[in-house]
Amino acid sequence: MSIELAFRLDRGDFSLDLSLALPGAGVSAVFGPSGCGKTTLLRIMAGLERSAVGHLRVGGRTWQDVNQFVPPHRRAVGYVFQEPSLFPHRSVEGNLRYGLRRSQGNGDNSRLEQSIELLGIRHLLARRPHQLSGGEQQRVAIARALAMEPALLLLDEPLAGLDEARRHEILPYLERLHRELVLPMIYVSHSREEVARLADHLVVMDNGRVQAEGSLTDVFARLDLAIAGQPGAETVIEGVVDDYDPRDGVVRVNSDAGPLHAVLGQLETGQPVRLQVQARDVSVALTAPQDSSILNVMPARIEDLAEQGAGHVMLRLRVGDAVLLARVSRRSARELSLQSGLEVHAQVKSVALLG
Amino acid sequence: MPGSDDLTALWITLQLAAVSTLILLVVGTPLAWWLARTQWRFRFVVEAMVALPLVLPPTVLGFYLLIALGPEGPIGSLMEALGGQPLAFTFSGLVIGSVVYSLPFVVQPLQNAFSAVGRRPMEVAATLRASPMDRFFTVAVPLAAPGFLTAAVLGFAHTLGEFGVVLMIGGNIPGSTQVVSIAVYDHVEALDYTSAHWLSGGLLLMSMLMLMAVYALNRRFLVVRL
Structure with a gap:
């Protein structure tokens, strides 16, 4: 229908x-x-x-x-x-x-x-x-x-x-x-x-x-x-809970972007979830960071980018089968020579559970 | 004590008011609904016609009705052609006169009540599978209930107090078309103040009781409507 x-x-x-x-x-x-x-x-x-x-x-x-x-x-x-x-x-x-x-x-x-x-x-x-x-x-x-x-x-x-x-x-x-x-x-x-x-x-x-x-x-x-283009821009990613670690409360979610780790409270394995990633919580690095506090670092490719206001650039990243928005400063974009097609590492600092 | 003619006059007055109010509600409701909803650009012409009895002297209205209802008038001659009687100087003629005379007192409160209901509740009812007729009776009428009460009371009371139109088209036939207001006038003319007192006092008491009942009821309606 x-x-x-x-x-x-x-x-x-x-x-x-x-x-x-x-x-x-x-x-x-x-x-x-x-x-x-x-x-x-x-x-x-x-x-x-x-x-x-x-x-x-x-x-x-x-x-x-x-x-x-x-x-x-x-x-x-x-x-x-x-x-x-x-x-x-x-x-x-x-x-x-x-x-x-x-x-x-x-x-x-x-x-x-x-x-x-x-x-x-x-x-x-x-x-x-x-x-x-x-x-x-x-x-x-x-x-x-x-x-x-x-x-x-x-x-x-x-x-x-x-x-x-x-x-x-x-x-x-x-x-x-x-x-x-x-x-x-x-x-x-x-x-x-x-x-x-x-x-x-x-x-x-x-x-x-x-x-x-x-x-x-x-x-x-x-x-x-x-x-x-709004400051609160976010990406929504759907996935299924794969694992819950009772030691530190970290949940692993199998998503289209690959496995994502986040502290979301205790969730049942197999439960479908809808996650929200704020564009300002996503950053990129040209080489894989070795000793970062950030839980989620995933290989990504820049698909598109657009200037946002005077100081920022919004990136659209392809991560696995998913798309993530990343908001970085214009200076970083210039110094790292960010452009469409470039392979980077996306670092997701924070993932929130919707609903 | 009131004489038997006076009691008959009272009875005729009540009958006239009741029948006229009933007819007014039946005729006035669709008219008010249409006036409240139509986008027709000449709606104001119809509204002016409905409001005419408010400003016209009753004798003028009565004069035209007398002409229309009499044997030479369009309605009277039609009645005669159909094998009936001309309507002037009959109870039916009084009813027609009262309906025309009290029309604005019924149509205007109803029109206001229907306008206040608005389109939204009707749209809601439509999306809840109610046909147009169904939603009129189950949504518009109950929501406009205070308007119906006001319309009925004003129609009834206004007919009760009618004088000029009745005098013109009903004449003053005791036991047939003589109503209380005219009987009182006759008694005063004849200096029979005792009878005038009885009749006037009776009508005053009745009207007061009726209005009190209505206002008490109306308060309950308002509570429900809040």
């Missing part, structure tokens, strides 16, 4: 023109500045923007093309709006059952139970929406969409309206959905952190157009995009 779409929309001051093929599983993040058309794209997919012209096929079913327009209430879609949007005249349970009853009758409660469990909202069922915090409301709204067993879950910046603490309260639930459900999700966000933690596939939008698209690791490492 996959999601194919192509749409055009013209609203005078804003136009959207894009075509995409998104994977039928996992999280596809749509990333971009506000006003770039991310939300409009989601609304088009849900059938809430009738003036958009184009086609949309989800898992072999056509939701929209030249000849037909499936109205929003007949699309197997779950939509989580930026603000929680619970019905104030219904209890939490009444909210959850509203979509459930209309999508599959009253018979099957298993998906409802699963949604309640996944979002941890069992203790809230009897409450009214106004008695919940913003974060709780948003968890209920996500569960409400999930309970209908949609073919596609659309999330429109579900954390944007929340403060930092609430955001970190909900992120683990979203990561859990990602791990435990095969349901394809499209996650609109302008937050790097959310994208790094949740996305498998990434679409970068700007001004109603698709600027870049691909796997998260590839797109994050592209130097021609603004996304790599």
Whole structure:
């Protein structure tokens, strides 16, 4: 199953023109500045923007093309709006059952139970929406969409309206959905952190157009995009826990970049993990350092480099099958004569566990 | 003690107010919904027409209704052609007059309530598989409940206090089209202040009780709405 779409929309001051093929599983993040058309794209997919012209096929079913327009209430879609949007005249349970009853009758409660469990909202069922915090409301709204067993879950910046603490309260639930459900999700966000933690596939939008698209690791490492030019630029590497040394707490992760060592706390062998490497924590050396305190030193090749600000150069390194960003000073780049194609040794000072 | 004509007048008044309010809610709800949602550029023309009874003297409105409903008027002659009676000087005629006269008092609160609901809850309901009719009744109507209450009370109360329109198109036929407000006027004209007191006091008490009940209820609605 996959999601194919192509749409055009013209609203005078804003136009959207894009075509995409998104994977039928996992999280596809749509990333971009506000006003770039991310939300409009989601609304088009849900059938809430009738003036958009184009086609949309989800898992072999056509939701929209030249000849037909499936109205929003007949699309197997779950939509989580930026603000929680619970019905104030219904209890939490009444909210959850509203979509459930209309999508599959009253018979099957298993998906409802699963949604309640996944979002941890069992203790809230009897409450009214106004008695919940913003974060709780948003968890209920996500569960409400999930309970209908949609073919596609659309999330429109579900954390944007929340403060930092609430955001970190909900992120683990979203990561859990990602791990435990095969349901394809499209996650609109302008937050790097959310994208790094949740996305498998990434679409970068700007001004109603698709600027870049691909796997998260590839797109994050592209130097021609603004996304790599930010000071907090990082690379995301996925791997599997291979070993845990109880003497000093060092975990060895088999990743696409080769074995990585880091102090991440105790992890189960065989557990899949998502690691984050900050570009500023990666340095390069022309010869392999002999007696360094840095745990991870790996042979690498410089694939690309771009100047960043007045004093820095961002390098894209190929390490094994993975890509790492490294941020070095412009002086080092000059003195070491760093250039594309050069073989170096990448030193990774710090690796963080995402989620 | 009020005479039997007075009690009949009271009964007719209540019937008139109840029937008119019911019809107003049925007619006013779709009209208010449409006004709250339409992007039509000439919406203001319809809004002005709905608001007309607010500024027009009731006698003017009553005069035109009398013409329209009478045997020579378009509605009256249509009724006659269909084998019925002209509507002037009948209870049905009073109902039509009241509906026109009280329309803004029902449509405006409903329109405001529907506008306050906004598009978002309706979109949410759509993504939760509710058809347009379904989401109107399960989302828009409950969320606009305070508006319905206000509309019903204003429609009822306004019809209760109607004088000029009724006088023009209903005449003053005791036992058939005489309502309380006109009966009071007649009693005062005849210097029968005792009867005027009974009727006026009764209407005053009834209106007060009704409004108190509504405000008490409305407070509960507001608590729910918070």
